Amino acid sequence: MSMVYAQRMNRVPRSFIREILKVTENPEVISFAGGLPNPRYFPVQEIAQAASEVLSRPDDCGLQYGPTEGYLPLRQYIAQRYRDRMGLAVAADEILITNGSQQGLDLVGKVFIDRAEVVAVEQPAYLGALQAFSVYEPQFYTVPLLDDGVDMDHLEHLLGTRRVRLFHTVINFQNPSGITYSPPTRRRLAEALGRTETVLVEDDPYGPLRFAGEPAPSMRTWLEGQAVLLGSFSKIVAPGLRLGWVCAPRPIMDKLVIAKQASDLHSNFLCQRILYQYLMNHDLDEHIATITAAYQRQRDAMVQAIESHFPPEVTFTRPQGGMFLWATLPASLSALDLFERAAAQKVAFVPGTPFFLDNGGLHHLRLNFSNAPEDRIEEGIRRLGAIMKQMLVQKA
Amino acid sequence: MSMVYAQRMNRVPRSFIREILKVTENPEVISFAGGLPNPRYFPVQEIAQAASEVLSRPDDCGLQYGPTEGYLPLRQYIAQRYRDRMGLAVAADEILITNGSQQGLDLVGKVFIDRAEVVAVEQPAYLGALQAFSVYEPQFYTVPLLDDGVDMDHLEHLLGTRRVRLFHTVINFQNPSGITYSPPTRRRLAEALGRTETVLVEDDPYGPLRFAGEPAPSMRTWLEGQAVLLGSFSKIVAPGLRLGWVCAPRPIMDKLVIAKQASDLHSNFLCQRILYQYLMNHDLDEHIATITAAYQRQRDAMVQAIESHFPPEVTFTRPQGGMFLWATLPASLSALDLFERAAAQKVAFVPGTPFFLDNGGLHHLRLNFSNAPEDRIEEGIRRLGAIMKQMLVQKA
Numbered sequence A, B: 001m002s003m004v005y006a007q008r009m010n011r012v013p014r015s016f017i018r019e020i021l022k023v024t025e026n027p028e029v030i031s032f033a034g035g036l037p038n039p040r041y042f043p044v045q046e047i048a049q050a051a052s053e054v055l056s057r058p059d060d061c062g063l064q065y066g067p068t069e070g071y072l073p074l075r076q077y078i079a080q081r082y083r084d085r086m087g088l089a090v091a092a093d094e095i096l097i098t099n100g101s102q103q104g105l106d107l108v109g110k111v112f113i114d115r116a117e118v119v120a121v122e123q124p125a126y127l128g129a130l131q132a133f134s135v136y137e138p139q140f141y142t143v144p145l146l147d148d149g150v151d152m153d154h155l156e157h158l159l160g161t162r163r164v165r166l167f168h169t170v171i172n173f174q175n176p177s178g179i180t181y182s183p184p185t186r187r188r189l190a191e192a193l194g195r196t197e198t199v200l201v202e203d204d205p206y207g208p209l210r211f212a213g214e215p216a217p218s219m220r221t222w223l224e225g226q227a228v229l230l231g232s233f234s235k236i237v238a239p240g241l242r243l244g245w246v247c248a249p250r251p252i253m254d255k256l257v258i259a260k261q262a263s264d265l266h267s268n269f270l271c272q273r274i275l276y277q278y279l280m281n282h283d284l285d286e287h288i289a290t291i292t293a294a295y296q297r298q299r300d301a302m303v304q305a306i307e308s309h310f311p312p313e314v315t316f317t318r319p320q321g322g323m324f325l326w327a328t329l330p331a332s333l334s335a336l337d338l339f340e341r342a343a344a345q346k347v348a349f350v351p352g353t354p355f356f357l358d359n360g361g362l363h364h365l366r367l368n369f370s371n372a373p374e375d376r377i378e379e380g381i382r383r384l385g386a387i388m389k390q391m392l393v394q395k396a
Helices: A017-023 A044-054 A072-086 A101-114 A127-134 A153-163 A183-194 A250-264 A269-281 A284-309 A335-344 A374-395 B016-023 B045-056 B072-086 B102-111 B127-134 B152-161 B185-194 B250-265 B269-283 B286-311 B335-344 B374-394
Strands: A093-096 A118-123 A139-146 A166-168 A199-203 A227-232 A245-247 A324-328 A364-368 B095-097 B118-123 B139-146 B165-171 B200-205 B227-232 B244-246 B322-326 B364-368
Touching: A017 B364, A044 A269, A044 B045, A072 A093, A072 A245, A072 A269, A093 A101, A093 A250, A101 A127, A101 A166, A101 A199, A101 A227, A101 A250, A101 B250, A118 A127, A118 B165, A127 B250, A139 A153, A139 B095, A153 A166, A153 A183, A166 B286, A183 B244, A250 B127, A284 A324, A284 A374, A324 B227, A335 A364, A335 A374, B045 B269, B072 B244, B072 B269, B095 B102, B102 B127, B102 B139, B102 B200, B102 B227, B102 B244, B102 B250, B118 B127, B152 B165, B152 B185, B286 B322, B286 B374, B335 B364, B335 B374
Parallel strands: A118 A139, A118 A166, A166 A199, A199 A227, B118 B139, B118 B165, B165 B200, B200 B227
Antiparallel strands: A093 A245, A227 A245, A324 A364, B095 B244, B227 B244, B322 B364
8 A cells, every 4th residue: 555645745854863863872972963952951850849839739730731822821931031131022922832943933834834935044054944844845045144144145135036935044053053143134134024025933942042242132123023933941941841932923923823723732731830830930041051151161162172173174163152063174075974984983963964955065064062071072073183184184 | 014824824724612612711601612621530649740750860851852753662552552452463663652632633634635635524523633634725525424433325435536635533432423433334434445545544532431332443453554543641641741642554654753853853752751650650541440430420411411401302412432422403493592592691512513614513512521510511401401492482
C-alpha cells in the first residue's frame, strides 16, 4: 500500500541538526552542534517547589482543559515585561502562549502563508523557520546578513519588486550567525517595511541573554500594527516546559488564536501553572543574570581558543549574547570535509549548508558555546584548529 | 494597516463550543455543553507525587529538550497497551507523542491533505476534526451516521465515485452522537477502504471509557498499512497534561515526525516524564474503572431524567461509554430556540448545528453527562423538558 501524501511534505527539510544530534549522543564527543541551553542552570529545585505548590490546590491545579490563549496571569506577566523592560505598550490580550516559539512560527505560517506567496528570510536562515514555513509552500527569497543586520539595500530592492507576505528575522544574536541588528539597521528596516503590507516576524529567543553591548529597540517600537514578536522560556528557564509566546496586535491575534485552537486547543496547562508559580516565587532577571554570566565565560573561552588555535585565514563573529558563534573558512576548505574529519576525532559542529537555501554555506561552521564546559571548549577548538591546519597544508 | 491573511483562514470555523463555554463560566449554570472530564477523578495527589519524583533527579528531570517522537518509555507503554488490550502488533516506533489528540488531527492534515482533495467525515462530525482539517482546505464530504456506525451504502458510493484522501471516524461513543460502530460495520468499512488508497483516521479518545457492551476490534486489525489511530490521556488521566498520541505504520510515521518537528519540535517533555512516572506508580486500568463507574452513574441519571421529563416525541441515543448523549427534537422544534430559552433558565447544551457542514443539525442537542453531579443532571434535564413541552404547546 503506497499512500498519497500532501505535496507540501516534499518540501519540508528534516532537521539536519537533529540528525547530527543523534551522532553526538556519544558522551565522549565534544559537541558544538546542538542548540541546547546549559542544564547546569535549570532551576530544578525551584520548579519542583512550584509544581508542589500548584498541585497542592486540588480544585485549581491546571489538570483540566485550559483557555486557548493561555493562562491569563502568565500572559499578564509577559505583557508586563514588555512594558517594563522594552517600553512597549503590550496588553495581555496581545499574548498567546505556545509550545515553544517553534509553534509560533507554525501559527504564523498557517495564518499568513498561501502557496507560492513570497516569504523573505535571512541568509543564513534560522532552520526552524524554514521548516515551519515550508509546510505552507511559500516561495522563499533570501536576504544576506551583514555584520550589523540584514543587507538593507538587498531587502529594499526585493520589497520594491515583489509583494512580500512576511519577513522573518532573529534580531538578536541570530541563530546561526550570532549577528545582532544595529539600531540604525532596525530603523531603516522599520521605514522600509512600514511602506508595505509585509508582516515582520521578530523571533527573539536569545534577546534576554545579552552579556555585552546595549539592548536595541524591538521592531514593534515602530511597526506596532505589523510586527509579530516570538519569545520563549526555553533559553531563560528550561526547554522541557515547552512554553513560548506570540505577541501580536489584536487583529492578527484573532487569527492566531483560531489557528492555535485548530492546532492543539491550548498549550500544556499544568506547565503554564508551574511556570507561573516559579515566576512568582523568584526573580527571573536574577536567574537570567546567572545564565548570562556563564555564557559570557563560555563565549570568552571559545573566542580565546579560536584566536589561539584556528588558522588566521578563518574569520568568526564575536556575539554579544546568545549561544552561537559563526566561523568562515577560507574558500579552499569545505565545512563538510571538516565535519567528517572532526567527527573521527570526536568533535561535532553544524556545517553551514542547512542554513542556506541555495546550496551555499559550504565554508561556514555554526559553533554552540552554551552547552560545553570551558575546558572542553578549549580542547574541542584545539582539535578543530589542528584539522584545519592539516587541511590547509594538504590543499597548498 | 490591513494585513493579507492566508486564504485558509477564511475556512476554519471558530469553535462554537468554546464560545458557549465562555457563557457557561457562570457557576449557577447547569452545563451539559462542554466536553470536560469530571475533575473529581483527576489523580491530583498521584500526579503531585510523580512530579516530585521526576524533579528529584536533577540530571534527568525532563527540563532539557526532548526527542521529537516523544519519551521512549512512554511510547513503549502505549504500544504495550495496544498489544495487551487490543491484540494489535504495535511497536514503540509506531507511536508519536502529541499535544492531545487534537494535534494528531493537525499533523494528519499536514501530511495528507492537499487543497481541494476529498476528505470524508461523519455527519454529525467531530468539530475538532473539522477545524484541524479545514486549515488544509480540503473538499469535505459528509457521510451520515446510523445507529451502528457510518452509513456504509453511502460511503461505498462515495468511495466508488471519488478519490477520497482520508476518512475520519470517532469509532467508539462518538462526539457528538454517542454512537459506536458495530463489529459488522467495522468489517464492512475495512473491506471497503481496503480496496482504496484512503487513509482511515480512527480517533478514539473515549474507547477506554466503556461501561456497557463488548469492546469491538480496532480498524487496524484489518487495515494495518492504512490506519492512523489517535489516542489521548485527557479523558483517562487529565487534560491539563495535554498529552495524546498517534499510532501509525512506519512509512506514515516518518512523515508525521517531520510534520511534528516543523510544528513544535516535540511535546512537553516534563509532563511526559511526570505522566510516565504516574503510570509506573499506579494501575491505569483501576483508575479507568473508577472513572467509568462514575460516568455510568451519570449517564444513567441523564437517561432516567430524559425518560421522565422530555416529551415522548424526543428521541435520544443511549451510549455504552464516553461522555455524550445525542437527542433529536421533533421537526417542529429548533434546538437554537431551545438553547436561548434554556440559557435564560441557566441550562446549557450544544445545539447540533456546528456538527453539520450543510446547515443541518437544527433539531439536535449534544448533552454531556460527565461533568455535572447526578442531582444537577436531573434538575437540568427537568428544566429542558419543561421548556420543550412549552414549545410544543406553542407550536400546536
